[in-house]
Amino acid sequence: MERQIFIDELRKQSETTWDIVVIGGGATGLGVALDSASRGYKTLLLEQSDFAKGTSSRSTKLVHGGVRYLAQGDLALVVEALHERGLMLKNAPHITYNQEFVIPIYNSWDAFIYTVGLKFYDILAGPLSMGKSFFINREKTLIRLPMLNSKGLIGGVVYHDGQFDDSRMAVSLAQTCSEKGGVVLNYFKVTALSKNEDGKINGVKAKEVVTGEEFNIKANFVINATGVFADDIARMDNPGAAPTLKPSQGVHIVLDKSFLQSETALLIPRTDDGRVLFAIPWHDVVVVGTTDKPLDTISLEPVALESEINFILQNAEKYLAKPPKREDILCVFAGLRPLAANPNNPVSTKEVSRRHKITLSASGLLSIIGGKWTTYRRMAEETIDKAIKEGFLEKRNCITSVLKLTTLTTGYAAHRLYIYGDKFTEIEKLIHDHPELGIPIDPRFPYTRAEIIWICKNEMPVTIEDILSRRTRALFQNARASAEIAVEIAALMASEFGHDAKWQQEQIELYNQFVKNYI
Secondary structure, three states: OHHHHHHHHHHHOOOEEEEEEOOOOOOOHHHHHHHHHHHOOOEEEEEEOOOOOHHOOOOOOEEEOOOOHOOOHHHHHHHHHHHHHHHHHHHHOOOOOEEEEEEEEEHHHHHHHHHHHHHHHHHHHHHHHHOOOEEEEEEHHHHHHHOOOOOOOOEEEEEEEEEEEEEHHHHHHHHHHOOOOOOOEEOOEEEEEEEEOOOEEEEEEEEEEEOOEEEEEEEEEEEOOHHHHHHHHHHOOOOOOOOEHHHHHEEEEEEHHHHHHOOOOEEOOOOOOOOOOOEEEOEEEEEEOOOOEOOOOOOOOOOOHHHHHHHHHHHHHHOOOOOHHHHOEEEEEEEEEEEEEOOOOOOHHHHHOOOEEEEEEEOOOEEEEOHHHHHHHHHHHHHHHHHHHOOEEEEEEEEHHOOOOOOOOHHHHHHHHHHHHHHHHHHHHOOOHHHHOOOOOHHHHOOEEEHHHHHHHHOOOHHHHHHHHOOHHHHOOHHHHHHOOOHHHHHHHHHHHHOOHHHHHHHHHHHHHHHHHHH
């Protein structure tokens, strides 16, 4: 993918009417654009910032059916999510894999409840099950989780779920959409919806954020897939539109792998507020979370509150033999859940369903809200099917349930560069031809100069943050260390894109300011 080529194509096709314009480049928007393009519709996606900049890069890194939703009795959602989990692991094996979990057991009643409950979880997964759950004794539990608090421990329940790299998944969706003929553009902000004399939407007005260039784009159909910003787009259509979202903030902290010392993940089944808490090995660190705090305001850069950080530390301390302290945190990140609910509903957000909702306004704006990463494909399929049913598109069948995002057939753990899918050989060749580019930029990270150069050529980064936060995961692995390599990243980007020293300095300063919210 080359961003300038896409922009040039948009200019050339200024009089062309797109079948579909998708607003939003997170999990939902990218999924919708891929579904649309793979059916053969002329598809354009516009994202105001970077792909997966918001919620979609700040998840718990799980592809899961939802043990918590099972406990709430939402079996339909669990079955749907388990099915989609299986499809995601089949279609994106380069960035997904089977993750073993253990729930520690400290009393006999919990042993019974969780063993039976997770057996039911296995049954609901059907042929897409990732492995049977079973009870293990105290000794075997501590072998799997040597850093678990052993006081009062009687055993554990083992089960399996999926894990993935969320922002790398977003990039894969964008690339596959492009391969299917779609055009995807980051840093393209929709500023208004266009309407014909009958008041029906027939396109959008958009601005290229970097240069300020404005575009009038014609479309037969516009889809609002902007996550927590969905109500903003709805008000472009109808200033009096009622709110449809109940946003909730989830915070995670990242710790050194020494706090877990295991490739098995820990699920804490009951926190002080009735949620579950995960401690998951991921990219050679441990991700611990999450929280649930209702919010009245939304932003592109939500900030974790000290109370949320302390909540995670306090609950983790009860279960880890080496209690984490504030100074042990390598990164803290916050994400906003776009829960589909009435904001005046007093029900707490932890009990709001993760189901999605699809609505169509009188002027023809289709909005998809709610949901979660695991069900992105199903949400996209239903969205395009809705457009067909309403007569905006001719009928064509969905193919994404069998659409591979890579030709690789094994998990990325077998080779670190598999996160780049089929293209990893291009990076290997670059290193072969220029061995000096194969040396990691910093010993605290695995990323090489060859990777950064390849990313610049193929994955549409615009800022240092795009590379350090979402193309690589350096920010999430170690926020302070990521700031220390920003100078090198700026130099490599400047060389590839022809930026001057002023651009480099501005980017470094912006990133240093940005990273403060993650420390």
